[in-house]
Amino acid sequence: MDSRGPDWDLYRSLLAVIETGSLSGAARRLGLAQPTVGRHIEALEASLGGLSLFTRSPGGLNPTEAALALKPHAEAMSAAAAALVRTAAGGADPERGVIRISASEIVGSEVLPAILAEFHREHPGVALELSPSNAVEDLLRRDVDIAVRMTPPTQAALTAKRIGSVRLQFYAHRSYLQARGEPRDLEDLAANHSLIGYDRVIPSIRTLDEIMGRTGLTIHRELFAYRTDSDLAQLAALRAGVGICACQPVIAARDPNLVPILNGQFQFELEMWVAMHEDLKASRRMRLMFDHLVAGLAEYVKESAR
Amino acid sequence: MDSRGPDWDLYRSLLAVIETGSLSGAARRLGLAQPTVGRHIEALEASLGGLSLFTRSPGGLNPTEAALALKPHAEAMSAAAAALVRTAAGGADPERGVIRISASEIVGSEVLPAILAEFHREHPGVALELSPSNAVEDLLRRDVDIAVRMTPPTQAALTAKRIGSVRLQFYAHRSYLQARGEPRDLEDLAANHSLIGYDRVIPSIRTLDEIMGRTGLTIHRELFAYRTDSDLAQLAALRAGVGICACQPVIAARDPNLVPILNGQFQFELEMWVAMHEDLKASRRMRLMFDHLVAGLAEYVKESAR
């Protein structure tokens, strides 16, 4: 029932060596001595049936194909270990510990801060970590505890709650409209105006593409005059008057110089979800944050629907 | 960048103690001495900020709420470690090592053996493990390397390939038909015949339920005269003439005494998928098996479509 493999510590050293590229670097990161890490790798190679994991060179250790195949698994262990420590921090006390949250750049910087600030006032002992990213696998790999997503998380083993729909519509800065005029319709928009959009389209934005596709616009890089994959950079460009960009009404309303284009037609709807790994339901602190996010975002969505 | 937590070995001991319920049991499983495991737990509790993980008793150690919250994370580490060892087995040599495959009971025992036998003839050095189960989370948790599924795996971080549709229709054994006659239609079937079906409905069977729901049949336990959650037991019952049961044509055709009911009407279609964690694409052996399964199952589906 066991036939247990190598010590798990060896995997940690393996990962560190692959990532740092040298025994010395791994030793520094792990707080160990270089010979120790070297012996770990040696022991791991022996444990794994004489498998050769690195080609030693004076400049460092070069991972073999076999070692690279093992790396993702070691990363999974590392993520799980980190999640375990986060869960353990503060113990069963919901007023202490760490929570790590992932959200899109926009939500992470424009929507969450207010909501998280409120949570932090109520629970000052809980440390918060925010990871702005669009990667979906975060939750499965346990890189984060809770995620706010704009796509329905169809994953098993996930506790997910739908918040509602967030509108998205075209906005432009007054200064831009003064210089370029206001587009009459979609055709005019596409032909004679400067759109702000994506550079290399990110997978998780696909829903947006579909929606825009339905409106008759074909999405391709050349459609956009100002291209960046960062949502935040797009928002900044919109605020600077570079061009026209899709934006959430509540966020746009914060700048009185941003005005809706095309009479607010061509609204897109994005679903907003909060998701958490089921395993974390065992932690009172995580449940607290989950519920707080659901409530806070529901408020935001309600405001957005007005 | 690091602030590394406790030694990963401690997590392994933690998991073993939770699962066995005692230091001694964990020590036996891990091949360590009981005091060693005790010290591990002690060290872990200290590392985690004086967190209390167990209530010691003469009969064993009782995990606290905090320890139970950590368990899933430790399990994730364990699964990842096991997957790493499987990947490492045989090294980069695609002709050696281990592959662990998950499939439904039916597919695992009626369809895969022939396909896997062929693979095994070509690659006799590769050890194969088959885990018949309907749990979907296997791949994410890395409990298995490759899965054959009858539901579309909508998960990110998964390499999935759709094989095609597998028909499912009602069959009965000749002896049953002699005794009970042949049902004229669905109503007759539901009212006057013995159906073989599920006991406590398993989540992953839901697709089947939906399909059957479309046909007008309401699915509830009482509909079935012979109830078991094991697909294999259902098939065995069908072969023994217990009653009428949905079955794949290719499988039914192997027993000349099984005949289609209702003129082959009311066919259901199930999609067949092969899925693998993206991380495993780095392993040549896994890719080989993935491709072999795709080819072999495509052949099976083609045969089934005739």
Add this chain to the structure above:
DNA sequence: GCGCCGCTATACATATCCGCATGGATAGCC
């Protein structure tokens, strides 16, 4: 009530692993 069997906790000898110090090798730079 007695003995047996499971468990944990403690004490002590030992084997193991770790860190330190050193040597050798390569690459970049003045």
Add this chain to the structure above:
DNA sequence: GGCTATCCATGCGGATATGTATAGCGGCGC
């Protein structure tokens, strides 16, 4: 060309963790 800054490999003393042995405690069956 020599200097320096990396890196890895090796040898050795010491700290650390492990295993063995034992004591103590509680439950269960006869």
